[in-house]
Amino acid sequence: MTQQPAAPAPDEAALGEEFDAPVRGSAEELLDAGAHSELDAMRHSAAHVMAEAVTGLFPGAKLGIGPAIQDGFYYDFDLPRPLTPDDLSAIETRMAASVAADHPFVRHELAPADGRAFFAERDQPYKVEILDDLGAKSAAAGEPIPVTSTYEHGPFIDLCKGPHVASTGRIGPFRLLSVAGAYWRGDEHRPMLQRIYGTVWTNQAELDQHLWRRAEAKKRDHRRLGVQLDLFSFHDVSPGSAFWHPRGQMIWRTLEGSMRELQLRRGYQEISTPILVNEKLWLQSGHLPLYADNMFLLQVEGQTFGLKPMNCPESTFIYRSRLRSYRDLPLRYNEYGRLHRNERSGTLSGLTRVRQFIQDDAHIYVRPDQLADEIEALLGEVREAYSWVGLTPRFAFATKPDKALGDPALWEKAEALIKEALDRSGAQYVVKPKDGTFYAPKIDIYIDDALGREWQMATIQADLTMLPEQFDLTYIDEHGQPQRPIAIHRAIYGSLERFIGILVEHFAGAFPLWLAPVQATIIPIADRHLPPAEELAGVLRGRGLRVDVDASDNRMQNKIRLAQEQKIPYMLVLGDREVEGRTAAPRTRVGEQQPAEEWSALADRLARESAARGL
RNA sequence: GCCCACAUAGCUCAGCUGGCAGAGCACUUCCUUGGUAAGGAAGAGGUCAUCGGUUCGAGUCCGAUUGUGGGCUCCA
Numbered sequence: 025m026t027q028q029p030a031a032p033a034p035d036e037a038a039l040g041e042e043f044d045a046p047v048r049g050s051a052e053e054l055l056d057a058g059a060h061s062e063l064d065a066m067r068h069s070a071a072h073v074m075a076e077a078v079t080g081l082f083p084g085a086k087l088g089i090g091p092a093i094q095d096g097f098y099y100d101f102d103l104p105r106p107l108t109p110d111d112l113s114a115i116e117t118r119m120a121a122s123v124a125a126d127h128p129f130v131r132h133e134l135a136p137a138d139g140r141a142f143f144a145e146r147d148q149p150y151k152v153e154i155l156d157d158l159g160a161k162s163a164a165a166g167e168p169i170p171v172t173s174t175y176e177h178g179p180f181i182d183l184c185k186g187p188h189v190a191s192t193g194r195i196g197p198f199r200l201l202s203v204a205g206a207y208w209r210g211d212e213h214r215p216m217l218q219r220i221y222g223t224v225w226t227n228q229a230e231l232d233q234h235l236w237r238r239a240e241a242k243k244r245d246h247r248r249l250g251v252q253l254d255l256f257s258f259h260d261v262s263p264g265s266a267f268w269h270p271r272g273q274m275i276w277r278t279l280e281g282s283m284r285e286l287q288l289r290r291g292y293q294e295i296s297t298p299i300l301v302n303e304k305l306w307l308q309s310g311h312l313p314l315y316a317d318n319m320f321l322l323q324v325e326g327q328t329f330g331l332k333p334m335n336c337p338e339s340t341f342i343y344r345s346r347l348r349s350y351r352d353l354p355l356r357y358n359e360y361g362r363l364h365r366n367e368r369s370g371t372l373s374g375l376t377r378v379r380q381f382i383q384d385d386a387h388i389y390v391r392p393d394q395l396a397d398e399i400e401a402l403l404g405e406v407r408e409a410y411s412w413v414g415l416t417p418r419f420a421f422a423t424k425p426d427k428a429l430g431d432p433a434l435w436e437k438a439e440a441l442i443k444e445a446l447d448r449s450g451a452q453y454v455v456k457p458k459d460g461t462f463y464a465p466k467i468d469i470y471i472d473d474a475l476g477r478e479w480q481m482a483t484i485q486a487d488l489t490m491l492p493e494q495f496d497l498t499y500i501d502e503h504g505q506p507q508r509p510i511a512i513h514r515a516i517y518g519s520l521e522r523f524i525g526i527l528v529e530h531f532a533g534a535f536p537l538w539l540a541p542v543q544a545t546i547i548p549i550a551d552r553h554l555p556p557a558e559e560l561a562g563v564l565r566g567r568g569l570r571v572d573v574d575a576s577d578n579r580m581q582n583k584i585r586l587a588q589e590q591k592i593p594y595m596l597v598l599g600d601r602e603v604e605g606r607t608a609a610p611r612t613r614v615g616e617q618q619p620a621e622e623w624s625a626l627a628d629r630l631a632r633e634s635a636a637r638g639l
Numbered sequence: 640g641c642c643c644a645c646a647u648a649g650c651u652c653a654g655c656u657g658g659c660a661g662a663g664c665a666c667u668u669c670c671u672u673g674g675u676a677a678g679g680a681a682g683a684g685g686u687c688a689u690c691g692g693u694u695c696g697a698g699u700c701c702g703a704u705u706g707u708g709g710g711c712u713c714c715a
Contacts, residue, residue: 106643204710205642212712216642219710247708251650260688260706311715318714334715368640368713369706461715490715513715550672577672585676599674611675 062189063226067092069129069177069188070119070195070224071099076180077118078103078220081111087182088150088208088217095234096198096223100206102150107218112200115220119198126193127178131186139172143183150208151183197231198224241475246528247374253533253590255524255541256375264372264379266521271541274570275524278539279517280360282412282637283384286405292356292386297338299362303328309337309494310429310463318365331364336487336513339387340495348499353509354394358386360520375525382520388512389497395438395486395510399445399467402484402514406469409516410481413527413539414639415471417481419451422459422466429463430489438486438510439465463490464513473530481518481526487511534591534613537630538637544630545572545592546608547583549599556603560596563623567631588613594630 071090078101079085088100134142136159143151155172162169175184177192189195200222208214225231242248250256255272258265268276287294303321306312311334312319320331332338339357348355362382371377390398403419410417421442424435442465446453453467460466464485472478491497491511498506517523527535537543544564548557557573564571572592574583580597587595596608607620621629 108644202709203643206711207641210712212641216711218642221710258707263706309715315715336715365714370640370642370711371713373708463715485715547675549674552672579671579673579678581673581675582677583675588676595675597675601674609675615676617675 061187063224064092065187065189066195066226067097067224068184068186069192070198070222071097072129072175072177072180072182072184072188073119073122073192073195074115074200074220074222075099075101075182076122076178077115079180080118081114084147086150087148088206088219089154090182096201096221098219098221100208100217100219102215102217107203107220112203112220116198116200119200122178123192123195125178126191128191129188130176131188132174132176132181134172134174136169136172139174139183142172142174148183154183196224196226197228198222199231199235237475241477241529244475244529244532245374246376246525249528249533250375253528253541255528258374262380263369264367264377266375266378266380272524274541275527275535275539276520278541279520279523280384283409283516286408287356287358287386290356290401290405291354292358295339295342295357295359297332297335297341297359297361299332299364300329301332301338303330305337306330309490311337318367320364320366332361333363333365335359335361335363335383335385336387336491336511337495340491340497340511343389343497344495348389348509350391350499350501350507353389353391353499354398355389356386357388358384361385375521375528378519378521381522383515384517384520385513385515387491388514389499389509390512391499391507392437392441392510395512396441396445396448398512399442399484399486400449402512403445403449403451403467406482406484406516410471412637413530413536415473415530418470418472419446419453420456420459420468420470421446421453422456422461422468424465425458425460425462427462428460430493434488435465438488442467442486461485463487471526473526474532475529479526481523482516483514483518485513487513532591535593536637536639537593538634540591540593541570542572542590542592543570543634544594544596544610545574545583545587545590546596546598547574547580547587549580549597551577553598553600553603556606557598560598560608560623564627564630567627569627569630569634584611596626 068091071092074097075087075090078099079087082101082103084104086102088102090097090099136155140152140155140159143155159169172183173185174181175186175188176182177188200220202221204219204221205216206219207216223231223234225234250272253271254269255275256266256268259267266272284294303312306315306319315333319333321328322330339359342357343355360382362380364380367377367379372379388398388402406417423439424432428435446467456468464487466483466485468480469482469484470478470480488510492508497509497511499509501507527539535541546557546561548554554573554575557575561571561573574587576583578586580599584595584597591613593613595611595613597611598608602608602620605620605622607622608626609620610618610626612618
């Protein structure tokens with residue numbers, strides 16, 4: 025967010041650093057009302073008006089495309105020089121003038137050849153390319169080339185299939201947001217154009233709401249809160265890899281602990297496999313040719329080793345370490361594997377795009393007749409784990425892609441079994457045809473966070489070929505014959521790094537009690553209350569609670585403020601009154617004051633609340 | 640990787656057209672021992688990301704490098 029053309033409102037700036045204690049569950053008010061076609065027409069029209077402004081400022085500018093998108097629009101330009109934030113305000117000013125002039129949008133239709141000539145004359149090669157592609161596509165389909173339609177408003181005319189609002193005056197309040205580079209047609213071998221993003225709404229209140237939501241998202245940004253809450257940091261000695269501070273690591277361990285509990289209950293067995301592995305492993309699995317660019321490879325004594333980018337192949341060595349009976353299956357191996365992927369430098373971003381991460385991975389080996397039951401159980405695991413953090417998973421079923429390994433009949437069977445499991449579990453899901461991996465149909469899991477943003481999280485894949493065939497896995501069936509198992513790959517949190525990043529933003533740093541790295545801070549009012557404060561801390565820690573004592577010489581009010589900023593769920597105030605009765609006065613981070621409570625009763629209550637994993 | 644922007648104290652940031660490096664918070668010490676969102680005073684803290692260049696003189700101008708941000712791209 026490098027360019028914000030207009031200064032924030034003064035009161036907003038003053039409040040910016042310390043936003044109010046977030047009230048979780050207020051998601052609805054943050055949600056977008058949703059786009060509709062009238063608004064889309066307005067946004068697309070705004071793109072035209074912006075193109076008018078840009079071509080006015082930069083005669084000879086070449087135009088890419090300028091569609092409506094969620095919340096706004098963009099337009100790509102080929103310009104003689106890079107745009108600056110000052111240019112954005114100049115463009116906004118010109119746009120405002122065009123809106124004030126209320127130019128009608130007029131549609132013209134031209135014969136295809138005339139249309140091409142029209143844009144060729146005006147030296148608009150990208151538009152010509154679009155028309156040529158359109159013609160080629162029609163020819164290939166054996167259809168007539170459609171007429172070329174253009175829309176004209178005031179001094180500006182553009183290739184466009186519409187629709188538009190009636191006139192520029194109908195365009196609602198807008199704001200230009202940022203400039204970014206974008207390859208023509210998303211292809212890095214094509215020229216890089218300059219893209220300007222803007223947002224448009226039907227009225228000022230909606231625009232204000234949108235800008236507020238953007239500001240709110242920025243305040244919740246896990247990269248910012250990670251520093252403020254002392255969770256993790258990044259350093260240039262290892263770009264793309266987080267340094268976990270004690271509090272961040274505590275969140276990590278707490279999530280991991282809950283998952284271990286669930287996995288134990290479900291009969292998983294935990295394994296751990298090497299990080300540094302000879303490249304021949306990925307030659308065998310088939311990953312190497314496709315994935316080598318994303319791997320960290322190194323030469324060791326004349327051989328090539330790599331840091332593992334995924335866990336899957338190695339669990340097969342444990343599977344094959346002895347002969348397996350049909351009675352052994354399902355065999356559920358889970359692994360918290362530390363993975364490295366060489367993401368391109370420009371793509372790294374906080375915890376959501378990293379080079380090193382740890383997955384709560386598992387590989388489950390099943391007989392074909394066990395597949396549907398196992399998938400159904402896995403869907404239950406996903407629902408349970410996500411309920412701990414108040415997220416509702418949505419499922420997408422991705423089927424066989426065109427380029428796929430293995431016997432099509434097997435695919436068909438596996439897909440039918442997955443569908444059966446999905447239906448039986450009562451899950452809501454969409455089907456994404458041909459979106460599976462080359463070795464497995466899969467179920468992808470999505471959530472919407474408190475700001476209404478969608479994230480792809482976990483995945484469940486039913487691998488028919490890669491592990492079973494490439495590594496020649498077998499089990500002995502009841503007739504003494506070797507059979508192929510199916511390998512289910514699944515991660516529930518996915519990457520813990522990414523999961524925590526999403527949770528930080530979802531909760532705005534105010535983690536539920538069970539997950540909060542510090543669950544309570546004890547606030548002695550005066551120094552003489554320090555020894556009993558330590559005593560109380562001992563009682564609470566004895567019940568497994570994570571507790572700090574604020575031993576600074578700050579005043580109580582200041583200690584409360586600091587605990588509030590750290591979003592610690594409970595502040596336990598200890599003064600003369602409390603020490604006398606061996607009680608403490610709890611205050612929650614939303615400002616609620618609870619009656620003073622006897623130490624062991626308080627410890628019991630908080631421990632119960634924490635164990636319940638409530639929100 | 641590519642385009643653009645940015646990098647000043649632990650954090651958030653100021654430093655106009657080149658002329659001895661600043662503030663608030665945090666930290667240390669002292670005073671204060673308090674009742675639900677900042678008590679007071681003093682002090683310490685910076686090779687202005689790194690390397691090179693222009694200049695009498697560079698935080699400031701130019702170049703390269705590294706990192707970060709907004710995007711594009713990719714994602715088994």
